[in-house]
Amino acid sequence: MTVIIGLEIHVQLNTATKLFCSCSTDYRDDPPNTHCCPVCLGLPGALPRLNRKAVEYGLKVAKALNMEVPEESEFARKNYFYPDLPKAFQITQYDKPLSIRGVLEIEDDEGHEKLVRITRAHLEEDPGRLVHKGGGDRARYSLVDYNRSGIPLLEIVTEPDLRSPQEARRFLGRLRATLEYLGVFDGDKEGSLRVDANISIKGYERVEVKNISSYKGVEKALTFEVTRQRNLIRRGQPVTVRETRHFQEGRGVTTASRSKEEEHDYRYFPEPDLRPLSVAGWVEEIELPELPVARKNRFVEQYGISLNHARTLTGDLKIAEFFEKIASVDPVLAATWTADTLLGELNYRSMSIAAVPPGHFAGLLKLLKEDTITDKAAVQVLRTMLDSCAAGNECEQPAAIVEREGLARATGVDFAAIVRTVIAGNPQAVEDYRAGKKGALNFLVGQVMRETRGRADPRELGELVAACIETTEG
Amino acid sequence: MVSEIEIESIAKLADIDLARDEVAGFTREFNAILEYFDALDQVSGEETLTPELTNVFREDEPGGCLPQEDVLANAGSTEDGFVKAPRVM
Numbered sequence: 001m002t003v004i005i006g007l008e009i010h011v012q013l014n015t016a017t018k019l020f021c022s023c024s025t026d027y028r029d030d031p032p033n034t035h036c037c038p039v040c041l042g043l044p045g046a047l048p049r050l051n052r053k054a055v056e057y058g059l060k061v062a063k064a065l066n067m068e069v070p071e072e073s074e075f076a077r078k079n080y081f082y083p084d085l086p087k088a089f090q091i092t093q094y095d096k097p098l099s100i101r102g103v104l105e106i107e108d109d110e111g112h113e114k115l116v117r118i119t120r121a122h123l124e125e126d127p128g129r130l131v132h133k134g135g136g137d138r139a140r141y142s143l144v145d146y147n148r149s150g151i152p153l154l155e156i157v158t159e160p161d162l163r164s165p166q167e168a169r170r171f172l173g174r175l176r177a178t179l180e181y182l183g184v185f186d187g188d189k190e191g192s193l194r195v196d197a198n199i200s201i202k203g204y205e206r207v208e209v210k211n212i213s214s215y216k217g218v219e220k221a222l223t224f225e226v227t228r229q230r231n232l233i234r235r236g237q238p239v240t241v242r243e244t245r246h247f248q249e250g251r252g253v254t255t256a257s258r259s260k261e262e263e264h265d266y267r268y269f270p271e272p273d274l275r276p277l278s279v280a281g282w283v284e285e286i287e288l289p290e291l292p293v294a295r296k297n298r299f300v301e302q303y304g305i306s307l308n309h310a311r312t313l314t315g316d317l318k319i320a321e322f323f324e325k326i327a328s329v330d331p332v333l334a335a336t337w338t339a340d341t342l343l344g345e346l347n348y349r350s351m352s353i354a355a356v357p358p359g360h361f362a363g364l365l366k367l368l369k370e371d372t373i374t375d376k377a378a379v380q381v382l383r384t385m386l387d388s389c390a391a392g393n394e395c396e397q398p399a400a401i402v403e404r405e406g407l408a409r410a411t412g413v414d415f416a417a418i419v420r421t422v423i424a425g426n427p428q429a430v431e432d433y434r435a436g437k438k439g440a441l442n443f444l445v446g447q448v449m450r451e452t453r454g455r456a457d458p459r460e461l462g463e464l465v466a467a468c469i470e471t472t473e474g
Numbered sequence: 475m476v477s478e479i480e481i482e483s484i485a486k487l488a489d490i491d492l493a494r495d496e497v498a499g500f501t502r503e504f505n506a507i508l509e510y511f512d513a514l515d516q517v518s519g520e521e522t523l524t525p526e527l528t529n530v531f532r533e534d535e536p537g538g539c540l541p542q543e544d545v546l547a548n549a550g551s552t553e554d555g556f557v558k559a560p561r562v563m
Contacts, residue, residue, distance in 0.1 A: 037537075
């Protein structure tokens with residue numbers, strides 16, 4: 001059963017002011033309804049004035065996604081009633097969007113290059129934010145904060161080219177990285193990327209899933225929906241025609257929601273308070289920075305790291321920049337430790353890479369490269385260091401941690417006493433080893449490793465333990 | 475010409491309660507207004523006022539906003555700085 005997915009992605013452009021008024025967009029830590037003016041509150045007589053930077057940012061994205069920019073584009077009113085929409089219409093773009101027909105390259109489930117077609121990308125204003133006390137299910141009323149009302153959004157719509165929830169997630173990852181590389185978007189801000197997805201099993205009705213408020217939620221929501229639809233089909237039950245469903249992030253499920261207006265119910269018409277745009281000529285002037293795919297290829301060539309590592313390291317602008325700062329120590333070592341260890345440790349602590357001083361991490365890599373510490377001890381040092389960064393104090397230097405905790409690699413000779421104790425304490429294992437059981441040696445080495453807190457090289461210890469058993473009387 | 479069914483549908487979208495006996499009157503008035511526009515369409519003149527005027531912008535520089543009490547001044551009901559509205563999802 002082929003899965004067909006198309007996405008509508010709303011991204012907040014990180015301008016300093018809103019799309020149609022001078023209210024600051026920096027509202028996240030402020031009390032509700034403190035970033036509002038007559039324009040974004042929709043008070044009678046207020047007139048919108050278009051933010052030039054939002055148009056420039058939109059065109060930057062258009063160019064990066066290889067889109068056409070029509071000679072003329074225009075804003076339109078989309079009319080509907082909802083408490084988050086103070087004017088009772090949203091200023092958006094309808095039949096004359098800023099840009100049309102683009103592509104973004106991703107990897108499909110087999111790792112092959114794949115082009116996902118972009119239908120359009122247009123500018124619109126964000127509605128206000130609804131808050132439900134005690135959780136959405138139980139609240140008896142909605143609370144509205146208009147600080148978000150009028151934040152510039154770019155709505156990016158794809159063709160139904162995605163074939164699995166994993167592919168949809170990869171697409172969003174690549175799109176998000178591209179937007180960050182362009183400097184028009186900050187993915188760390190809560191709610192800065194929101195997704196609606198159209199999903200169907202080929203030959204059956206399609207369902208729209210709304211309210212996916214994070215890029216990680218997409219795979220979860222779509223996986224749930226694929227399973228739900230497959231189960232319906234398997235049981236011979238119909239998939240409801242053009243149903244709209246809501247993703248409940250906390251529970252990881254989608255639930256049926258009220259039927260929305262039909263397209264013609266929105267009574268779109270050209271926004272009479274704004275002049276049309278004629279900005280196709282600007283596109284040529286725009287200089288694009290190096291984008292994720294180009295950077296990935298450069299990483300492989302310049303640093304000689306694996307394609308997989310390059311992909312991981314370029315998937316996020318901050319990580320790519322971090323890597324470039326530390327690569328000089330030893331590119332392959334740096335790639336391995338960043339991609340395979342550091343990112344996992346950060347994820348576990350819900351920390352951003354921004355909290356890690358590159359110099360500190362480079363210091364850890366140097367200790368590894370000079371063989372001052374073992375891999376095992378390095379992980380321990382890294383964890384201690386990250387915990388010190390997370391605590392909001394100054395990050396502790398890896399060398400200082402090694403010194404304080406006594407984690408420097410010691411040569412085998414220093415461990416002779418521990419080895420003798422372990423051998424004396426585990427006569428059965430020693431006997432098993434003498435009887436030819438290789439596993440018994442690993443067990444003994446493990447015991448010694450535990451006692452030495454990872455300061456010794458396991459292979460070196462293996463030789464030491466074996467030699468020690470030889471010289472001990474059986 | 476707009477029909478009574480269309481008037482009922484428009485009223486619903488506009489969130490206006492029309493009593494059954496009001497529909498005919500509104501339909502008549504609606505059509506009369508549309509006839510004025512038809513008449514305006516007959517007038518010859520410039521196609522638009524300033525057809526060449528495009529790309530009217532504001533620079534991305536923050537300006538003043540209203541204090542919270544002014545923002546909430548017209549709200550029917552508030553709570554903790556929010557506007558209180560009927561429950562929607």
